Amino acid sequence: MTKGKVTDVKELKHIAKKIRLHILHMLTKSGSGHTGGSLSAVDVAVAIYFSKMNFNPKDPSWKNRDRFILSKGHAAPLLYAIMAEAGYFPMDVIDNLRKVESPLQGHPCCTSLPGVEVSTGSLGQGLSVANGIALGLRLDNNPARVFCVMGDGEIQEGQIWEAAMTAAHYKIDNLCAVVDNNGLQIDGPVQKVMGIAPIHDKWAAFGWHVIGIDGHNMEKILNALNEAESVKGKPTVIIANTTKGKGVSFFEDKVEYHGITPTPEEYERAVKEIHNG
Amino acid sequence: MGERAESKEQRAESSEKKAKATRDEYGDTLLELGKKRSDIVVLDADLSGSTKTAKFAKAFPGRFFNMGIAEQDMVGTAAGFSLTGKVPFASTFAVFETGRAWDQIRLTVCYSNTNVKLVATHSGITVGEDGASHQALEDIALMRALPNMTVIVPADAAETASVINAVADFKGPVYVRLGRAKVPYVMPDDYKFKIGKAFAFKIGKDVNIIAAGIMVAIAKKAADILSKDGIDTGVINMSTIKPLDGETLLKAARNSKLIVTAEEHSIIGGLGGAVCEFLAENHPVPVKRIGINDTFGCSGSPDELLKIHGLTAEDIVKTVKNAI
Numbered sequence: 218m219t220k221g222k223v224t225d226v227k228e229l230k231h232i233a234k235k236i237r238l239h240i241l242h243m244l245t246k247s248g249s250g251h252t253g254g255s256l257s258a259v260d261v262a263v264a265i266y267f268s269k270m271n272f273n274p275k276d277p278s279w280k281n282r283d284r285f286i287l288s289k290g291h292a293a294p295l296l297y298a299i300m301a302e303a304g305y306f307p308m309d310v311i312d313n314l315r316k317v318e319s320p321l322q323g324h325p326c327c328t329s330l331p332g333v334e335v336s337t338g339s340l341g342q343g344l345s346v347a348n349g350i351a352l353g354l355r356l357d358n359n360p361a362r363v364f365c366v367m368g369d370g371e372i373q374e375g376q377i378w379e380a381a382m383t384a385a386h387y388k389i390d391n392l393c394a395v396v397d398n399n400g401l402q403i404d405g406p407v408q409k410v411m412g413i414a415p416i417h418d419k420w421a422a423f424g425w426h427v428i429g430i431d432g433h434n435m436e437k438i439l440n441a442l443n444e445a446e447s448v449k450g451k452p453t454v455i456i457a458n459t460t461k462g463k464g465v466s467f468f469e470d471k472v473e474y475h476g477i478t479p480t481p482e483e484y485e486r487a488v489k490e491i492h493n494g
Numbered sequence: 495m496g497e498r499a500e501s502k503e504q505r506a507e508s509s510e511k512k513a514k515a516t517r518d519e520y521g522d523t524l525l526e527l528g529k530k531r532s533d534i535v536v537l538d539a540d541l542s543g544s545t546k547t548a549k550f551a552k553a554f555p556g557r558f559f560n561m562g563i564a565e566q567d568m569v570g571t572a573a574g575f576s577l578t579g580k581v582p583f584a585s586t587f588a589v590f591e592t593g594r595a596w597d598q599i600r601l602t603v604c605y606s607n608t609n610v611k612l613v614a615t616h617s618g619i620t621v622g623e624d625g626a627s628h629q630a631l632e633d634i635a636l637m638r639a640l641p642n643m644t645v646i647v648p649a650d651a652a653e654t655a656s657v658i659n660a661v662a663d664f665k666g667p668v669y670v671r672l673g674r675a676k677v678p679y680v681m682p683d684d685y686k687f688k689i690g691k692a693f694a695f696k697i698g699k700d701v702n703i704i705a706a707g708i709m710v711a712i713a714k715k716a717a718d719i720l721s722k723d724g725i726d727t728g729v730i731n732m733s734t735i736k737p738l739d740g741e742t743l744l745k746a747a748r749n750s751k752l753i754v755t756a757e758e759h760s761i762i763g764g765l766g767g768a769v770c771e772f773l774a775e776n777h778p779v780p781v782k783r784i785g786i787n788d789t790f791g792c793s794g795s796p797d798e799l800l801k802i803h804g805l806t807a808e809d810i811v812k813t814v815k816n817a818i
Binding site (some may be wrong): 353 | 535557559561562564566567568569570571572573574575576577578579580582597599600601602605606607608675
């Protein structure tokens, strides 16, 4: 039911570039939104959507679709850029990010935009919903899979660990979680605000299969997604080490670009960089 | 609006039936629903013996999910289930269901408009001896403030059965408030609950008591005393607190001098609050609210606590007599 899946690394990288450009365009146009955390998760999200997931943009509630939950809801521009690129809605709709009555709300809203599985934004809630979907699919013997992307700061929320227990307890193996481990949150470096290390050990201790990768290396991302699919009897989490603001040198690793959008001038420079990158 | 006179036969029959806790009826009804419908799944947060979902768990272990002591995760998981077409019933004590998981209910149940049924037990002072930490006196206010949420408080076990069946068929978020203690049967045998429809036992010419939950039986007792004293008193079971049955409320307000609300919940934001909001804008009449007076509870038996909080039939009688 989906357009031919892309497994060619070069092509996936090309799609990731386009997604970055869409994100920068819509954020510059809206003048508000989250730049750094949208860009950091691009490569992982592109790989999931375009190489792994079965879905039908013309029938967003198709029963056998794979599900994608953006638990770090502030990265909404990333989700919208991917959905536009995948054909859920015309590309010009991205001009309306965060505008009154736009389907592209500041944080994803499932009642405004078909194809968004559940509304997110208040952090720490997506993994629980992903578990529920995965268990529901299992009850129906539906082979569809569930992907859930979280932020590293987000895993400070206690509910994440409740959900981590649930996924392991119920042996939810049709679920693949991803931590977008970009190291920064609003108030500064994650380790400084509230240390979460060692992340790998924490998830492993909760009973998960853990894969650590460079979250910008497309080959490694694809391998990790394949590995996750092959693991049975336990949930898998991919710790994707990423760079906040990835792809635009002057946004990279800058905590202030968590919630700030490019100026028109910065936009021009960023577009050039991405084209040349 | 379901207004009818209760026949002598019905009254006699009702009083012969034994009392039953609404949570017990919930467990029994859920079990029956489970037999009929494979789309029903049940979640609990380590209180299945108390919420009575254990009956469902025993019969349908594959469709029961104990989430441990993790209400926030339970609510999110329930939302996920509903997104695959399941009808999840998520249960725990009212204080944990509505308080602990409020943000989860707000985002993944109400804002996402998922088909989640939150059925909480041990609400209000019926949890009794456990004391204030366990007494949800604000749950109706918390749930009522959320867009898309339907809020229902059944008066007795029979109505609970009818409510659970109705919400299983209804699409959208629902909060059902149940108690711990046994409550007498008060609703007529042929009564069938409909979401958003109040039931008027009688519309009084002097005063009408709008009650919900365990206060319906108490309001009926008060009405009997008042009527004997020559005060024509009506009683309305407003089991759906949201959406409120404005039509029945208007009928009661237009036909009497005084409206009294009776609830086993804070007087702030609950049934009394809802009735006052509606009447102030649509048909202003004097209203007296009987409920928990902006205070935390304390340990004690439910009967003792009803007295301490001024929720007995005698308290209602006194309030009415002072007001008219």
